[in-house]
Amino acid sequence: MSDSLDVEISPHSESFIQHFGEMGSRWGINRTVGQMCALLVVTEKPLNADQIGAALHISRSNVSMGLKELQSWNLLRAVTVAGDRKDYFTTPDDVWEMARTLIEERRKREIDPTLSMLRSVLLQEQATGEDSYALNKMNDMHDLIELLVSWLNEMQTLKSQRLMKLLKLGSGVNKILDLTDRVSGRS
Amino acid sequence: MSDSLDVEISPHSESFIQHFGEMGSRWGINRTVGQMCALLVVTEKPLNADQIGAALHISRSNVSMGLKELQSWNLLRAVTVAGDRKDYFTTPDDVWEMARTLIEERRKREIDPTLSMLRSVLLQEQATGEDSYALNKMNDMHDLIELLVSWLNEMQTLKSQRLMKLLKLGSGVNKILDLTDRVSGRS
């Protein structure tokens, strides 16, 4: 059964969708995918591919490719409607969940490959000590990224409530750290 | 006085530079700029534009544009050599400093504009309560991003040593948080 193709988009939502389209290029994603994601976020009901295409004035095939892309980012929830053969899509309700997913995926794509590369280069490091300046830099970078990644992973294990509390504390954590230092007598 | 155009690049460094070129596209930067940055990181001595171009096999004008781009990311240190009219460039020695700069710049380009957009949309919010679902989502997103950004800003104020300690603590902070909660009687 074909639903209406008219998806009501308020001016506010329109701004929001446009913005995500423009920002898309600054992220690794393209305009269309950014707009699709934004549309699904601000639309309460799940949408089918035709509705998405109509709302954003893009072709059906472009929608299909965009959905595949969003799926690869784990940002899609598929919904099946009884008596309708079309697939309906929406994004997770909780923006915190989305943020976590986004951070995790970006880590996988943008940081992990560099960590692997650095590991493999440093592993092959000959005993010759040649180009020690460069190897030293790579080592520093490796350690930094490894620390960041393992910290990120630990944060990912926390419940959203806990994470929020931690974030709100901000550099206040520093004071606590200060305290524990003094107690255990470290610098 | 024209230095040699031959910049020695070890196989290790070559892998490193290639990798940053490829990853460049996943970041918002292009291949060439990624390679230039990587080259300057692993090369001890500052390089001039001709040397960079020769090392990466790119045109002089491309180097010029790339340098401008890197400059806009605050990732360049310019060095003047006595008796040489050419400009020499390198990246900051400390990879932690570079990481901080990178995170700050990415925040400015990728997060701040979205925060502004959300603020302005939410500010215009009419009393009508129309499209409340979308406005609600934007509000959630606004609060999340604001929290993240202010946390990032606070972290930026910490000294590298302090930051490292905090990162190493990881979710261990959670236990301390737990403790303070119990002491002050919160959940």
Place this chain on the structure above:
DNA sequence: CCTTAATTTCAGTAATTATTGAAATTTAGC
């Protein structure tokens, strides 16, 4: 199974972004 709706794939084309060489501008030393 067969039919038809729905989705995906893909080759061609459009749009965007990156790169170049030549010309213009800037800069430093005389």
Place this chain on the structure above:
DNA sequence: GCTAAATTTCAATAATTACTGAAATTAAGG
């Protein structure tokens, strides 16, 4: 302030990436 070296700008073009419509594939309902 003149000269020559160094750098930047910019219009042309190369390379890449995005988008489309048509054809192929998949999947649901009888």
